[in-house]
Structures are given as C-alpha cells and as structure tokens.
Amino acid sequence: MKIGQVAEQAGVSVDTVRFYERRGVLPAAQRRPSGYRMFAPDAVDRIRMAKALQDLGFTLDEIVDALHSHGTCETERWRLEAVVDRLDAKIAELRHARRNAMKTLQDCRSGQCGLTPPENRT
The missing domain is CATH 1.20.5 (Single alpha-helices involved in coiled-coils or other helix-helix interfaces)
Incomplete structure (x- = not known):
C-alpha cells in the first residue's frame, strides 16, 4: 500500500505515517525503484492500535514496546x-x-x- 492509502484508511495524516515509521510503530516500508514507500497491509491495523493505546494514555515509547512484544x-x-x-x-x-x-x-x-x-x- 502507498503511504497515502495507509494514511487515509487509518484516519491519520501522511506525516503521522512517516513519524510512526521513524519511531518504530511501523516497520520500515519497502521502497519502489521510484523511491515511493510501500507498506504491508497490516500497517493500517498497527496505526489504529497505536492510536487506541494513545487514547488509553500510553506514551509513544510504551506503544512501540507493546506493539513489538507480541504478548x-x-x-x-x-x-x-x-x-x-x-x-x-x-x-x-x-x-x-x-x-x-x-x-x-x-x-x-x-x-x-x-x-x-x-x-x-x-
């Protein structure tokens, strides 16, 4: 999925998707030869989960840890x-x-x- 598609489906801005990628909420996207990011289909679900955890009061570092724990x-x-x-x-x-x-x-x-x-x- 292209970054704009991910952002739209997750209900966030493209800048938020980029930020989440930089901070480790999302794994690094694959790049096309043109340089465009291509995200895995689960990127939207990860962003939605991150936003839900944020709404509960988790910090960004806690969100990253929780998403990587697989617990x-x-x-x-x-x-x-x-x-x-x-x-x-x-x-x-x-x-x-x-x-x-x-x-x-x-x-x-x-x-x-x-x-x-x-x-x-x-």
Whole structure:
C-alpha cells in the first residue's frame, strides 16, 4: 500500500505515517525503484492500535514496546496498570493545582490577590 492509502484508511495524516515509521510503530516500508514507500497491509491495523493505546494514555515509547512484544493480554496487563498508576498520579497533581488556583482566585476576589505586586493591588 502507498503511504497515502495507509494514511487515509487509518484516519491519520501522511506525516503521522512517516513519524510512526521513524519511531518504530511501523516497520520500515519497502521502497519502489521510484523511491515511493510501500507498506504491508497490516500497517493500517498497527496505526489504529497505536492510536487506541494513545487514547488509553500510553506514551509513544510504551506503544512501540507493546506493539513489538507480541504478548497476550495476560502478559501485557502490567503495561496498562502502569498507565493507570501514572494517570492517577497526574489526576492527583491536577487536583492539587486546581485547589491552589481556586484558593488564589478566592483571594483575588476578596482583594488579597497574590498574582500582582503589592503596589498594584486594589
């Protein structure tokens, strides 16, 4: 398959296909004598899987590792558990930041804004 066909069927841009090839999500495409890339038929499925893993919160490196592991759901569950742990930590960080922002907003509304220098406070 040509790169444009892969991109269209996978619902991504041609640049994304090239990027995925460079990063190892896709194996290197064969080249025609003209220099055009020719991808294996499973390239579309690999891109769709990569996008699904990305939607779950996997990093690109984790996606590449998972796609190359050829494991089963049983042997690969730990990857998803690590993603959930990372997401939980990020959610906790965001909640903490939100609490701080809300406190600062309340302070600003009461005239005690900590976002401006003391001489500019009203």
